[in-house]
Structures are given as structure tokens and as C-alpha cells.
Amino acid sequence: MSRYALVTGGSRGIGRAVCVELARRGYPVVINYNSNTAAAEQTAALIAAEGGTSELLPFDVADAKAVEAALEKWQEKHPDDYIAVLINNAGIRHDQLLVFMQDGEWESVLNTTLGGFFHVTRRLLKDMMTSRWGRIVNMASLSGVKGLPGQANYSAAKAALIGAMKALAQEVAPRGITVNAIAPGFISTDMTKDLDEKELKKMIPVGRFGRPEEVAALVGFLVSEDAAYITGQTISVNGGLYT
Ligand code: NAP
Numbered sequence: 001m002s003r004y005a006l007v008t009g010g011s012r013g014i015g016r017a018v019c020v021e022l023a024r025r026g027y028p029v030v031i032n033y034n035s036n037t038a039a040a041e042q043t044a045a046l047i048a049a050e051g052g053t054s055e056l057l058p059f060d061v062a063d064a065k066a067v068e069a070a071l072e073k074w075q076e077k078h079p080d081d082y083i084a085v086l087i088n089n090a091g092i093r094h095d096q097l098l099v100f101m102q103d104g105e106w107e108s109v110l111n112t113t114l115g116g117f118f119h120v121t122r123r124l125l126k127d128m129m130t131s132r133w134g135r136i137v138n139m140a141s142l143s144g145v146k147g148l149p150g151q152a153n154y155s156a157a158k159a160a161l162i163g164a165m166k167a168l169a170q171e172v173a174p175r176g177i178t179v180n181a182i183a184p185g186f187i188s189t190d191m192t193k194d195l196d197e198k199e200l201k202k203m204i205p206v207g208r209f210g211r212p213e214e215v216a217a218l219v220g221f222l223v224s225e226d227a228a229y230i231t232g233q234t235i236s237v238n239g240g241l242y243t
Contacts, residue, residue: 001131002081005223006030008061008120009090011040013189014139017212018087019043021220023052027085030057030074034090061090061116062108071123082127085223088117088161089139093191098152106153113157117164125172134177135223138165139215140234142185145243158183162234169232178231180222184215185238205240 005022009015011033019029020043029047031054033040040056047054059070074083091113094105117138128134143151144158162181169179186192186200187210201208215237221227222235236243 002028002078003084003133004028004030004078004081005085005087006032006057006083006120006124007087007089008032008116009034009139010043010087011036012043013191014184014187014212014215015087015089016043016046017216018089018219019054020046020050020052021213021216022085022087022223023047023050023054025220025223026052028052029054030083031055032057032059032061032090034058034060061088061120062111064115064119067116067119067123071120082131083124084128084131084133085135085137086121086124086128087137087139087219088120090116091139091141091157091191093151093154095150095154097150101153109153110157110160113154114160114164117161121168125177128177129172129175132176134172134175135227136165136168136177136179137219137222138162138179138181140165140181140183142183142236142238142241142243145183145234145236165234166232173231176228178222178227180231181234182215182218182222183234183236183238183243185210185236185241187212187215187237203241204238208239210237210239 005027010019010031059066141158143155147155165181
């Protein structure tokens with residue numbers, strides 16, 4: 001039985017760097033994404049260049065039925081394997097002051113981050129439990145720890161993700177499964193390209209935005225055997241931006 005790693009939102013940004021890191025650690029990587037096939041293929045090419053293997057598995061993490069159907073199909077193709085490492089990374093922002101926030105802005109952000117965590121994790125947990133080994137890492141945010149104005153939807157989704165992570169960590173610890181969260185600060189990706197980096201970096205003690213690889217390095221450690229005693233934690237990667 002081979003252990004696979006699944007990264008949601010693996011086509012771009014932090015997810016792409018995480019895919020490459022897990023491939024370097026020897027995992028065959030399942031690259032999930034929503035719609036950007038060209039970007040997902042670039043992630044696959046980076047993995048291949050490192051001598052790793054990967055496959056694309058597009059689905060919308062917010063859509064419970066789509067998640068179920070895609071993972072069912074994957075399992076049929078891989079009857080003897082299981083997804084032992086799950087990185088819940090897919091996320092979106094729709095920033096707006098709460099007083100102006102539309103239903104769709106609230107719901108889409110909650111459904112992607114929190115719904116996505118629920119749909120994908122529930123489906124993959126059984127195999128991790130019967131195999132008595134698993135690693136789940138959830139991409140939270142500084143926004144979910146501290147709260148950021150203009151992001152009530154995003155802060156709520158990420159804070160809820162941290163709460164769910166803490167509960168699940170206690171449920172599955174006896175089965176050799178660890179569940180943690182990472183709270184990145186400002187990382188240079190498509191998600192942050194509209195922000196005023198010159199202004200914002202003045203607040204960051206390290207004096208710059210982070211790189212996706214700097215988040216991926218922590219994911220690599222958390223999924224390793226060395227991190228078997230770390231669970232239920234939220235670890236910040238934020239250049240010293242005090243939370
Ligand atoms: P990004 O560059 O915008 O990439 C987002 C990724 O998520 C893409 O691969 C996208 O797929 C995928 N995705 C979005 N909605 C999806 C859905 N419904 N189903 C499946 N996949 C979906 O974002 P990023 O900056 O790398 O952020 C990755 C994670 O880190 C997010 O959870 C984000 O909230 C969190 N985070 C980021 C920062 C930061 O500063 N960048 C800070 C804190 C936390 P497509 O390519 O198909 O659209």
C-alpha cells in the first residue's frame with residue numbers, strides 16, 4: 001500500500017510549493033485545483049523536474065458531491081493505495097467591510113475554507129484511521145488568529161478552521177494521525193498581488209513578504225516522522241508580525 005499526498009489548491013502559490021516539497025520527500029502527489037489546469041500542469045512539471053510523480057485531480061472543495069465523486073474515482077484507480085497526507089490549502093478572499101458585505105462574499109469564503117476542510121477531510125479520514133497513520137495540515141492565516149478589518153468572512157473561516165483542527169486533533173491522536181494548522185502572514189502569491197507591499201512590509205519585523213517555499217518547509221516538517229508528537233497546534237510563519 002503506497003502513501004499518497006493530496007494538496008488542495010495545489011495549482012498555484014503556497015499549494016504549488018507544498019506539492020514540490022512533498023514530492024521531494026518521496027510522496028506521489030495528487031494536485032487538486034478548481035479550474036486553472038494550465039497552472040496545475042506547471043506544478044506537475046516542477047515535480048517531474050525533481051524526479052517526482054504527480055497526478056491532477058480537479059474538483060471544487062466547496063462542493064460536497066464533487067469532492068465525493070472525485071475521491072471515489074481516485075480510490076477506484078488506486079485500490080491498494082491511500083492518501084496518508086492531506087494539506088487543506090485551497091482558499092479564497094473576498095474582502096469587504098462587514099456593513100457592505102454581500103451574502104455571496106460571506107458564503108463563498110466560508111464554503112471554500114471551512115466547507116472544503118470538512119468535505120475532503122471527512123472522506124479521507126477513514127483510510128488514515130484504519131491504516132493508523134496520517135498527517136493533516138490546514139492552511140489558516142494570521143487573519144484567523146488576529147482578525148483583520150475588511151476580512152470578517154475570511155477571519156471567521158480561518159478561525160473556525162483552527163477550532164475544527166483542535167477538535168479533530170484530539171479525536172484522531174490515538175490513531176497515529178496528527179492535525180495541525182499553519183498561520184501564514186503576508187506571502188507573495190496571486191492572492192496578495194493586489195496589496196500595497198511597500199507599505200505593508202514596514203509592519204513586518206523581517207522587512208519583507210514571505211515566499212511560498214518558506215511555508216512549504218514547515219509543511220514538510222509537520223508531515224515528517226520527527227513531528228509525530230506535534231498535534232493540535234497553530235504555527236505562524238509571518239516574519240515576526242506579532243499576533
Ligand atoms: P492563490 O495563489 O490565490 O491560490 C489559490 C489556490 O486555491 C489555487 O490553486 C486555486 O485553484 C485553489 N482554489 C481556490 N478555490 C478553490 C476551490 N473551491 N476548490 C479547489 N481549489 C480551489 O492562494 P495562496 O496565496 O497560495 O493561498 C493558499 C492558502 O494559504 C489559502 O488558503 C490562503 O487563504 C492561505 N493564506 C495565504 C496567505 C498569503 O499571504 N498568500 C496568507 C495567509 C493564508 P485554481 O488555480 O484552479 O484557481
